[in-house]
Amino acid sequence: MASDEVKLLGAWPSPYVLRARIALNIKRVNYEFLEEKFGTKSDLLLKSNPVHKKIPVLIHGENPIAESLIIVQYIDEFWASGPQILPSDPYNRAVARFWAAYIDDKWYPNARAILMADEGEAKKAALQGAIEGLNLLEDAFLKCSNGGKFFGGDKIGYLDIALGGFLGWIRVIERMGDVTLIGNCPNLLKWGENFAGDDSVKDVLPETEKLFEVAKFIVAKTKASAKH
Amino acid sequence: MASDEVKLLGAWPSPYVLRARIALNIKRVNYEFLEEKFGTKSDLLLKSNPVHKKIPVLIHGENPIAESLIIVQYIDEFWASGPQILPSDPYNRAVARFWAAYIDDKWYPNARAILMADEGEAKKAALQGAIEGLNLLEDAFLKCSNGGKFFGGDKIGYLDIALGGFLGWIRVIERMGDVTLIGNCPNLLKWGENFAGDDSVKDVLPETEKLFEVAKFIVAKTKASAKH
Structure with missing residues (x-):
């Protein structure tokens, strides 16, 4: 279903993008990795994260989510049935x-x-x-x-x-x-x-x-x- | 039970301390408010938050919790049966x-x-x-x-x-x-x-x-x- 598609705007050297990729891997979520070119900002990035204009941005269906640690928590909470990322206590x-x-x-x-x-x-x-x-x-x-x-x-x-x-x-x-x-x-x-x-x-x-x-x-x- | 006691190290003018107090009020948690004097740091504060040495610190039983937004999330998660603070979605x-x-x-x-x-x-x-x-x-x-x-x-x-x-x-x-x-x-x-x-x-x-x-x-x- 198109509205469930997962895209990640990122760049391979970014430590923050890496966080999101690892979290998606832990949950075995398929996603499309859209690589931003160094020194440029795609229209999709500017539209998805107009406040900070920074990678990573996770786009889940129509919903953009920015800030790596917030993305990791979102992944843990949305795909709650997969291996848990945050401690339970x-x-x-x-x-x-x-x-x-x-x-x-x-x-x-x-x-x-x-x-x-x-x-x-x-x-x-x-x-x-x-x-x-x-x-x-x-x-x-x-x-x-x-x-x-x-x-x-x-x-x-x-x-x-x-x-x-x-x-x-x-x-x-x-x-x-x-x-x-x-x-x-x-x-x-x-x-x-x-x-x-x-x-x-x-x-x-x-x-x-x-x-x-x-x-x-x-x-x-x-x-x-x-x-x- | 002594180990369930809730203390909040804070100071009334602090916006960060206020966050913790409001969250505790929403959950109707009784707590002791330990006021830090302006310009000084109590031994309990230094011991409870040795990294940042800053208020607020919530002390729940033996467990100190620092950083206001982390405290608010802790309060929401520990007293989960009270009114919800974070959205459920x-x-x-x-x-x-x-x-x-x-x-x-x-x-x-x-x-x-x-x-x-x-x-x-x-x-x-x-x-x-x-x-x-x-x-x-x-x-x-x-x-x-x-x-x-x-x-x-x-x-x-x-x-x-x-x-x-x-x-x-x-x-x-x-x-x-x-x-x-x-x-x-x-x-x-x-x-x-x-x-x-x-x-x-x-x-x-x-x-x-x-x-x-x-x-x-x-x-x-x-x-x-x-x-x-």
């Missing part, structure tokens, strides 16, 4: 939501600044912030995973998706910035391997090598435009 | 979450900057951003409310709480900044009156006059410390 849900928001609001801006900041104090502060953040997430992993391989326990859940979207980018930042991030956190390091190998992830996780090329391009472009 | 939930995130991430920083920015371009841009944001929310109200008095339809829901937390502050900003914000939006203006008079709100909504005094103090303090 309200407190565990709150904890997962807390750390997911932390990753987006506090942790990633630091991680990104490692690449974007010029050498010096700003870069040092960003690196320290990103390392401290991963240490907090390493602690959170021990509490949330309950002895399992994932934040979600035996299977990938909301917080796995939230952090895992960035996994390729963490590896790229470590290499480009010549820094150790996840390498300092033995549990997260192991988690990353398990995450990358999971059935819902392995076919959509970008190759580090390809991501590395994109990152070089974006960093050069961002730094050049900051100088003008 | 997954798409309507996603829409409510989208606008709530918009209010926190995009709209409020502009509204706040109307008071904090010095006269000139920055203040003008903030005012324009805040007005445009309220126009978007006015449109969202017409779509979400479905002819009802609230974003949630006939009764106060998630998005009412998200925006309504700021209602007193909107009135203060209009007065202190000598600007018209919600006054430009006839539906939101009416919504604000209905919201302020609701049983779950009227006893916890700060008086504009008292809030005005707090705002003068905070603005003076912030501007003074920015100069040093």
Whole structure:
């Protein structure tokens, strides 16, 4: 039925788009992936997310849904009969939501600044912030995973998706910035391997090598435009 | 039973704390309100929210929950048998979450900057951003409310709480900044009156006059410390 069609507006290097793809894979939802070209915004994107004009946007029938973590929650709630993504216990849900928001609001801006900041104090502060953040997430992993391989326990859940979207980018930042991030956190390091190998992830996780090329391009472009 | 006790760490002028109080009122949950003194952080706050060290924190039994919108969702999910706060339809939930995130991430920083920015371009841009944001929310109200008095339809829901937390502050900003914000939006203006008079709100909504005094103090303090 046409009104049940699922489309995802995205781009393969985006950590936020990756979140939506993993959630759709977990629920075994068939969808059409509409790739936005870098540096341009399609009419469909502008129409579907007029407020932020950003990917990802999930279009389910006539309904556009924006913001990656909101998309993941929508997927979990609409396809409720599939494997559960958010924990079932309200407190565990709150904890997962807390750390997911932390990753987006506090942790990633630091991680990104490692690449974007010029050498010096700003870069040092960003690196320290990103390392401290991963240490907090390493602690959170021990509490949330309950002895399992994932934040979600035996299977990938909301917080796995939230952090895992960035996994390729963490590896790229470590290499480009010549820094150790996840390498300092033995549990997260192991988690990353398990995450990358999971059935819902392995076919959509970008190759580090390809991501590395994109990152070089974006960093050069961002730094050049900051100088003008 | 001691382990079921509900405490809320907060302060009466905080729009974020107000959200939690309204949600608790809707569910008719008894709680102890532990008021943090302005400019200080209690040991209980530092222990309960070591990452952000910010109010509100809901402490339910032994479990601390931070971040106002996460607290509201927790309250809705834990006390599930009370009046529903989030919409039941997954798409309507996603829409409510989208606008709530918009209010926190995009709209409020502009509204706040109307008071904090010095006269000139920055203040003008903030005012324009805040007005445009309220126009978007006015449109969202017409779509979400479905002819009802609230974003949630006939009764106060998630998005009412998200925006309504700021209602007193909107009135203060209009007065202190000598600007018209919600006054430009006839539906939101009416919504604000209905919201302020609701049983779950009227006893916890700060008086504009008292809030005005707090705002003068905070603005003076912030501007003074920015100069040093």
